[in-house]
Amino acid sequence: MSSQSSLSDRFKRSSQSIQTPSNHSMFKGHHATVGCPVCHRIMVPRVITYSGQPTKSICPFCGATFARFPSGFQKLLSRFQGxxxxxxxxxxxxxxxxxxxxxxxxxxxxxxxxxxxxxxxxxxxxxxxxxxxxxxxxxxxxxxxxxxxxxxxxxxxxxxxxxxxxxxxxxxxxxxxxxxxxxxxxxxxxxxxxxxxxxx
Structure with missing residues (x-):
């Protein structure tokens, strides 16, 4: 019985050692959630698109704009300005x-x-x-x-x-x-x- 428990503990430790580095390497340096600057709630921004092009991202709780995405003309203008x-x-x-x-x-x-x-x-x-x-x-x-x-x-x-x-x-x-x-x-x-x- 003790041998079976030691084997199961060893298997759990090995599985944890395998899963932990992959999880850390996947999310290291990245944040899946951000704080809303208006309602200050932790959320995942929702992307708003127009004619298939992303225009902005909003907070799903209060609807405030979190970030705006440049249009094609704005990208061209940024290249034009330099x-x-x-x-x-x-x-x-x-x-x-x-x-x-x-x-x-x-x-x-x-x-x-x-x-x-x-x-x-x-x-x-x-x-x-x-x-x-x-x-x-x-x-x-x-x-x-x-x-x-x-x-x-x-x-x-x-x-x-x-x-x-x-x-x-x-x-x-x-x-x-x-x-x-x-x-x-x-x-x-x-x-x-x-x-x-x-x-x-």
């Missing part, structure tokens, strides 16, 4: 501007066609302005990160100052408009470069 603090874009813009400057200089030296010189001139103006706008953008992002602030507040302050300046000084409206056009142009060019770089 990382904010990076010198890769600055280097590319500098190389492109330098290349157009060299082409402009060479076309003037060899007395090439006026069309080639005009293309080089517009390339220098376009990418040179974009390079300056990118330096400004990166500087603002660097300051925001240095002081642990949200860069949106900095841009909101710039917009408010611009609106106030246009209200007080009518002659500055054109310059401020050109400034924001350059910022938008910088976003389009840098976003296109980021999109082409990420698609490779």
């Amino acid at each position: 990382p904010r603090l990076t010198t890769v874009i600055l280097n590319k813009l500098f190389i492109i501007t330098l290349s157009f400057s060299f082409l402009w200089l060479v076309s003037d030296q060899i007395s090439a066609s006026g069309q080639l010189s005009l293309i080089a001139f517009f390339g220098v103006v376009l990418f040179g302005t974009t390079l300056l706008a990118e330096i400004l953008f990166q500087s603002i992002e660097y300051l925001a990160e240095r002081f642990s602030h949200d860069s949106k507040h900095y841009w909101a302050l710039i917009v408010m100052l611009s609106i106030t300046t246009m209200y007080l000084r009518d002659d500055m409206t054109g310059y401020i408009g050109v400034f924001f056009l350059v910022v938008i142009l910088r976003g389009l060019i840098v976003g296109t470069i980021q999109l082409l770089s990420s698609s490779r």
Whole structure:
């Protein structure tokens, strides 16, 4: 009888030793349940879908939104924006501007066609302005990160100052408009470069 009990105890210990590592390895570092930020109850979020695409997850108890999932357009936009603090874009813009400057200089030296010189001139103006706008953008992002602030507040302050300046000084409206056009142009060019770089 004692031998049978010892065998059964040995079998239980061996089965526990086999099951325990697998359970720990399966759930190690993962939480099957989370706390709701609204009702503070422990729950498993329920995923809401629209046309087969997940849009958000909610708490099954109070219905509060727990997390939102980005749409396809938002994912494309995130690829279009890319990382904010990076010198890769600055280097590319500098190389492109330098290349157009060299082409402009060479076309003037060899007395090439006026069309080639005009293309080089517009390339220098376009990418040179974009390079300056990118330096400004990166500087603002660097300051925001240095002081642990949200860069949106900095841009909101710039917009408010611009609106106030246009209200007080009518002659500055054109310059401020050109400034924001350059910022938008910088976003389009840098976003296109980021999109082409990420698609490779």
